[in-house]
Amino acid sequence: MRKSLLVFFVALFALVLAACGSNNESGTSNESGKTVYKVGIDTTYPPFEYEVDGKYVGIDVDLINAIAEDQGFEVQLEAMDFKGIIPALQAGQLDISMGGMSITEDRKKVVDFTDPYFDAGVSLVVSKDNSEIKSVEDLKGKKVAVKKGTVGANYADSIVNDIGFEIIQFDDSPSMFLEVQNGNAVALFEDYPVISYAIAQQDLGLQVVGDRLNDDQYGIGVLKGKNQEVLAKINQGLKNLKENGKYQEIIDKYLAD
Structure with a gap:
C-alpha cells in the first residue's frame, strides 16, 4: 500500500512539474523540427501590417519573417484588433506581439520589449x-x-x-x-x-x-518574465539585420521617398 502511494505521489509530482513547465514554454514544432511562434499583428496598420490579395505584408511582417529566418525559427501570423494583442499574449494565445507597438511604461508592466526597431511619434x-x-x-x-x-x-x-x-x-x-x-x-x-x-x-x-507630438519607439514584445530566450533571439536577429543591411532594405521598401 505504501509503495503504491509512493508511486502515485511521484507520478502526480511529475505531472505537476510538466504542467508548470508547459506554462513557461512557447511555440510548437513543425514537421521540419523548427519551433513556430505565434505573432499577433493588426492588419489595419499600413505600412507596418496590412493585407494585399489575401497575403499579409508590411514592415513588421517582413521584419519578423527576416528575423525568424536569421535565427532559425518560424512564425505564424495571427491577425486581430490592436487592443486585443496584449490580452491574447497574457492568455497564452500568442508568443510574440507586434502591431507597431510603442514601448510605454504601462505596457512594460506586462510586456518585455526588444530593443527599439523604429522611431515613430x-x-x-x-x-x-x-x-x-x-x-x-x-x-x-x-x-x-x-x-x-x-x-x-x-x-x-x-x-x-x-x-x-x-x-x-x-x-x-x-x-x-x-x-x-x-x-x-x-x-x-x-x-x-x-x-x-x-x-x-x-x-x-x-x-x-505641425511637428511630431512625442518621440515614442516601436518594440517587439513577449509576456513579461517569460520567453526570454525568444526575446534574445529576436534582439540578435534584429542586430544582424541592421548590420547586414536587410533592415534598411525593408524600411526603404515601404517608406522610401
Missing part, C-alpha cells in the same frame, strides 16, 4: 481644407478621433482635461480617418509614419499639422 491630423487647427490648443470644444489602445489615444487622454475636447474611439485606423473625412470629428491622432504613408498612397483629404 504621434501626429495631429486634420482635413486638407482645414486651416483653423494649427495646434492641439485649437481642439478646445471639438471632437477628436483616436484608435483604441494606441499611443495616440493615450496622448489624447493626457491632454483632454487641460484643453477640453471630446474623444471618439475607433477599433481601426480607416474608420478613424473616415470620421475626419466626413467632418464628424475635426482631428485625429495617429503615428507619424502610418499617416504619412496613408496620405502618400491614397487621396485621403487629410494633412499633418
